[in-house]
Structure formats: C-alpha cells, structure tokens
Amino acid sequence: MEASAMAGFLLSPVPTQRSKIPDFLPLSSLSHRSKNMPSSSFMPNATAPSVIGLRRRTSFAIRCSTDGALKVEEQIPIEKRIPAFPTVMDINKIREILPHRFPFLLVDRVIEYEPGVTAVAIKNVTINDNFFPGHFPERPIMPGVLMVEALAQVGGIVLLQQPEFGSSQNTFFFAGIDKVRFRKPVIAGDTLVMRMSLIKFNKAFGLAKMEGKAYVAGEVVCEGEFLLSTGSGKK
Numbered sequence: 757m758e759a760s761a762m763a764g765f766l767l768s769p770v771p772t773q774r775s776k777i778p779d780f781l782p783l784s785s786l787s788h789r790s791k792n793m794p795s796s797s798f799m800p801n802a803t804a805p806s807v808i809g810l811r812r813r814t815s816f817a818i819r820c821s822t823d824g825a826l827k828v829e830e831q832i833p834i835e836k837r838i839p840a841f842p843t844v845m846d847i848n849k850i851r852e853i854l855p856h857r858f859p860f861l862l863v864d865r866v867i868e869y870e871p872g873v874t875a876v877a878i879k880n881v882t883i884n885d886n887f888f889p890g891h892f893p894e895r896p897i898m899p900g901v902l903m904v905e906a907l908a909q910v911g912g913i914v915l916l917q918q919p920e921f922g923s924s925q926n927t928f929f930f931a932g933i934d935k936v937r938f939r940k941p942v943i944a945g946d947t948l949v950m951r952m953s954l955i956k957f958n959k960a961f962g963l964a965k966m967e968g969k970a971y972v973a974g975e976v977v978c979e980g981e982f983l984l985s986t987g988s989g990k991k
Contacts (some may be wrong), residue, residue, distance in 0.1 A: 811843075839880055844869045850877075853913055855927055859886045862906035863913070867949075872918040874953040877910045883944040898942040903978045904933060907968040911952040915964050915984055918957060929985045931963060936980030946972045952982070962986040 779925055786902040845853075845866035854861065868876035912928045942948060949971045956965040963985055970978040 761973075782847065837964070841865060841866070841867045845877075852910055853916055856909060860905075861909070862902060863909050863950075866910075866913065869913075872914060872954065874951065875910050875914045876949065876951045877913070879906050879948040879950065881942055881944055881946045881948055885944070896944045898946075898948075900938045900978065903938070903942060903970055904936060904980065906948065907950050907952060907970055907978070907980070908982060908984065910950045911964070911966045911982055911984055914952055914954055914966070915986065918928060918964070921964060927986075930983070931985040932983035934981045934983075936978070938978050940972065940975065940977045942970075942972055942977055948972060948977070955981075 761940045806841055813912060843865055850863055850866065851857075851861070854863065856862070862879050864880050865878045866875055868874075883896060885898075887899060887902060891897060891899050908930060915928055950968065950970045951971075953965050954964060957963070963983060966982045966984060968978075968980060968982055969976055
C-alpha cells in the first residue's frame, strides 16, 4: 500500500510558479493595459540593472572590435598600406606625346585619362630637381611658375590627343593664363597631382581653353585657367 501511494506521488505533476500564470491573455486585458497595468510592466526601465548591463556589454563589444581592427592595421607595415598610383601612361608614352625633355619635362605619369577631354598626372618633386639649388638653398620650394608649366604640359597631353585634330601634334604654346592662384608651397618630397580639363576648343584658331588644379595630399596648391595654342590655326 505504501509502494502504490509513493508511485502515485511521483507520477502526479509538480506544481510550479508558471502553472499559476495563464498561457494566454485576453485581448481586452491588452487593450486596457494603460488603465489596469503600469507601462513599466511592458517597457523595461532604462535604468534597470539588466538594461545597464546590456549597454555595457554592447559598448565593450564595440570597443573590442574597434581595438581589434586597429591592432590588425598596425600589424600591416605602412609601406604595404599605402596604395600606389595607377599607370595609364608611363614616362615612355608621355615622351611620345610631349616634345619636352630633361630638364623641362615635368610630368612623370598619367593616372587618369579621357582622350581630348581631361587628364590627371603626377609629378614627383624630389630634392634632385635642378631648380632646388637656387630656389631656395635653405628652403627648397618648387617655383610657382613651374607648377603652372607642369599643369600646361598635362593640358598638352589632352590637347595633342584632341579627336578633332586627327593626330598628335609636335608642339603647343601658351596663349594666356588667368585667375592663377597659389594656395600652399610645394616642397621636396611632395607628389604633385594635376588635373587639366578641356572647357572649350576652337579648331579654326587652334585654341583651347582649359581649367587646371594641382593638389598635394588632397589639398589644392595651385589653380587657374589656361589658354593653349597648337600653332595650327587657319586664321
């Protein structure tokens, strides 16, 4: 008799706290929760320890992920993190277009090019450039007139490949410059990035109006408007 009573006790459901809570709440109780139940029963308190703990864990995880990314970046040597300029035209191709030669060829590489429309090129400014011994011995600064000349040579690459010409020309000349401004000095060790864009071309007179800007580290150092002539005008 005692064994059967014990078996019945073991098989009977054990009462729990959850069994006192109904599985479903009537819709009426939800619709009237503002009257019958405080909003805090549905919305967690922002200052509750559980919410504060969650915020701290989230902040810690973000901080750890950021620190990890920085550590990974620091592990990569700086010489492998700096991307190289693309090469659309190398110095050999540039020499085929421009008539300039040392020491007056001031374009080292073309990195972007749309024939007859625009070109972006670079000039690596080094202490070995022949103008630095005299400009200036104690403070090597690239002369502003040579920045203008370098921009004009980039413009020459655009002009001499103008589709309306039909073929490359041997020479081009300055016909005028306007609104030229020098914003910052360019020194040895800088890379001058120059963009020249064709604004207007007059085939009858062989004249091209261009807009140019030169940059160092993304900042404008020189800008202006240029008028170039091909010397092939009919008038």
